[in-house]
Ligand SMILES: O=c1ccn([C@H]2C[C@H](O)[C@@H](COP(=O)(O)OP(=O)(O)OP(=O)(O)O)O2)c(=O)[nH]1
């Protein structure tokens with residue numbers, strides 16, 4: 001059974017902007033548009049206005065996520081993905097896009113969909129300082145400790161194959 005949607009107040013900063021909308025029932029993200037046209041050269045980034053500001057209930061945050069179609073077709077990423085919109089933020093939501101394509105410029109027209117907003121409940125924690133943390137199986141292993149590193153500069157970790165995600169150390 002699906003839960004009732006959470007009510008979120010929204011204000012149009014740009015009076016003619018379409019409100020964020022879910023593409024399909026069950027989608028996690030509501031699409032955000034840019035209210036400004038922009039052209040990004042390869043490697044260029046821009047902070048694009050979305051024309052809306054929101055008031056989230058306490059205990060919620062909204063996250064500005066990339067759109068996979070823009071990423072796959074045009075190499076467009078969000079520099080800070082996912083961007084965090086705090087419950088207390090009343091300013092205009094902005095999207096920090098970057099064109100990662102090495103050759104092609106990318107052009108956004110006014111009201112093109114540039115990102116998607118995912119609203120989530122977030123925990124607030126209280127930090128308790130200690131001198132020693134409880135043990136765990138992972139301990140301080142991280143940053144590739146389980147193997148399967150991507151190749152850098154065409155070189156892999158010693159066997160000469162460029163690979164992403166294959167666990168060579170397990171073979
Ligand atoms: O992609 C984003 C990320 C952030 N924000 C807005 C909402 C958020 O509440 C505020 C601050 O974001 P963040 O905390 O990530 O930035 P900061 O550099 O830490 O700024 P601040 O010192 O204002 O917290 O900026 C956006 O509109 N889009």
Ligand SMILES: [Mg+2]
Nearest residue numbers: 084085086089
């Ligand atoms: Mg901050």
